[in-house]
Amino acid sequence: MTDQINQSGEPTANTERVFIFDTTLRDGEQSPGASMTLEEKLEVAELLDTMGVDIIEAGFPIASDGDFEAVSEVARVVKRASVAGLARSAAKDIDRCAEAVRKAVHPRIHTFISTSPLHMKYKLQKTADEVLDMITASVTRARNHVADVEWSAEDGTRTEIDFLCRCVELAIKAGATTINIPDTVGYTVPEEYQALFETVRARVPNSDKAIFSVHCHNDLGLAVANSLAGVKGGARQIECTINGLGERAGNAALEEMVMALRVRGDRLPYRTGIESSMLTRASKLVSAVSSFPVQYNKAIVGRNAFAHESGIHQDGMLKHAQTYEIMTPESVGVAKTSLVMGKHSGRHAFKEKLKELGYELGENALEDSFTRFKDLADRKKLIYDEDLITLVDDEIVHAHERIKLLALTVMAGTGGPQSAALTIEVDGEKMTHQATGNGPVDAIFNAVQALVPHHATLELYQVHAVTEGTDAQAEVSVRLAEEGKSVTARGADPDTLVASARAYIAALNKLMVKRGKNRPEIMAG
Secondary structure, three states, rough: OOEEEEOOOEOOOOOOEEEEOOOOOOHHHHHHOOOHHHHHHHHHHHHHHHHHHEEEEEEEEHHHHHHHHHHHHHHHHHOOEEEEEEOOHHHHHHHHHHHHHOOOOOOEEEEEEEOOHHHHHHOOOOOHHHHHHHHHHHHHHHHHHHHHHEEEEEEEEHHOOHHHHHHHHHHHHHHHOOEEEEOOOOOOOOOHHHHOOOHHHHHHHHHOOOOEEEEEOOOOOHHHHHHHHHHHHOOOOEEHHHOOOOOOOOOOOOHHHHHHHHHHOOOOOOEOOOHHHHHHHHHHHHHHHOOOOOOOOOOOOOOOOOEEHHHHHHHHHHHHHHHOOOOOOHHHHHOOOOOOOOOOOOOHHHHHHHHOOOOOOOOHHHHHHHHHHHHHHOOOOOOHHHHHHHHHHHHHHHHOOOOEEEEEEOOOOOOEEEEEEEEEEEEEEEEEEEEEEOOOHHHHHHHHHHHHOOEEEEEEEEEEOOOOOOOOOEEEEEEEEEEEEEEEEEEOOOOOOHHHHHHHHHHHHHHHHHHHOOOOHEEEE
């Protein structure tokens, strides 16, 4: 079990156990478009079992032969957790569910019936007395099959409190070992939900004979808050799903529940058996098999949960991680905090990122590179490590250059001919020339040739994208050969033509160094 740690790194007294009931394979799969194959369900179930989930609700056996087979197979492969199947109050549902979970190490039947006036009148078309009789009959039948029976009051948060207490008392008397009062439609608020559990547990005389459970939907964005409130009200089982997967707006997210209890043990003195370092792995698996992407800013497991771009945040993080992170990325299975480089990043983060990539630049070189980085970040949405490597390498190449690119304008299209107006600086002297060519790159190189006459032969011209996307930086490689001497240089820019000019000029600078010439024009000699 994962130790409970507070912000100061001290263990907390999270001694009271809360059981985690995962319904990703049942309630989660009810999300439109989230159906999983048998093999995928087994893969998810085995991971949930390994990470310490206490109860895995594997499906609704009566729904289809496929669901029955999935529950049966999950029951067969799971080694530690209880395996539950869902059943309505009908005898056929309960018998089918019992058969499906028969091979489980710890089988559970989870049976339910609606108890709110709205549901009883319009959905069930049953009277209150009929519902009470069905509770007794269904729980008794389930208990005759297995020792572990959970009973749920569907739409419990919109059920009249007196009637709810009668239902709970009868369910426990008939043999229910777990009582679930779900917020089926995501309607309640935390204070109300906590009070509901306190009231039911206080008023039902045999309430100490069962574990109470929360099951909250996220229609108002309150599923996690309501679930925690229910625990404070006396519930000791939390029903949830990986990534909050579930019908409509989803269920309470397992990873958020687990980490809220882990991080805020000072206010929530409870513990779970979940190995939290497996949360990110579980999130990615469920996202992959359900084809439901995880939003970037999703708590705990979202791509940005441990990523920082703001210069103020990055500076704070570099000084002390807890300035902006209340848990370590490692605690949820993320390798490390990510300082995302972008237009909001500051010099401190830029310098540290370069150090991480193996670059130690002097102040002037750092300032020049930072200026170019900010210019790139204004034009490119995502800055990858490869972008920074290329940018700094390009800066280093040009640090001692005698020929510098100042400006480039290219005219291209189907009409032709293509032309390039190029302005360069040669040993401090500004020079401009316009040339045409068989394509824009040829025009650029012809302009360079006119401004810096030479006899070098172009042996290689190669372009590739440094990173992905239509705004990717282009990296151009150019190899020039002259009098047996060969040099290769690179140029990078989001504009492929600018990168081409940079690479060609960088190669000329290298040739000049190799030949030891004092003036560029001597290269023609």
